[in-house]
Amino acid sequence: MAAPCALAATSSDPLYGEDAQALALLQCQADYAERYAKAVTAQRATATEVATAAHASCAAQFEAFVRSRLTAAGDAERAQAMFSPAAFVEHHSQRMRDYAHARTLDVYLRSTATF
Template identity: 75%
Template sequence: MLLKHWMLGVALVASAPWALADVAVDPLYGDDPQARAVLDCQADYARRYAGAVTSQRATATEVAIAAHAGCIDAFEAFIRSRVTAAGEAERMQAAMNPAAFVEHHRQRMRDYAHAHTLHVYLRSTADF
């Protein structure tokens, strides 16, 4: 009985860093709920595909691109939220050139979410 408890404890301690990585504050967007929604949606897509039994496997990049398409609603909600989440200096930039402001945030999140999805997918595949 004592050995079972010890083994369970070792398993929990070994899995703790991975569990904490999923709930930790994002280094780029902090606690922003809109950014978290995009990253969580794409990570969920990557995990589901990594665990799926399919006859053909997509590359990690193909999974990340498909995850973006599957999470486009969360992505667009994030883009719309940028003006309200912006600081004073960013609001001035948005007022002077709104198209450039939106494009900057669109590209920044797309690149970041793409890299995040690649990371989750590669970490989730058994044959990594």
């Protein structure tokens, strides 16, 4: 069976499609979760702790994703960004944070179940 993060690298994402910045962030977090799942350690973190640490580890990819949102936005979203840039950034940041967290949990739990 192929590793979940390898699958993420070869197929488009259901939410973000082929968006390079989104895929880079999701792959970074999936790689982190898989590495931790396969590490031989005396202490095991909970899946939520791993997902939180993965987010911190991939902060540069997260920032690149947020910066890329304006160029990937449609006309309606560009108008929203012009009138309320803070709300635009917060919306996309929170949406990706929640989505990446859930995907990282999934990768970690799948990786530990087969290890």
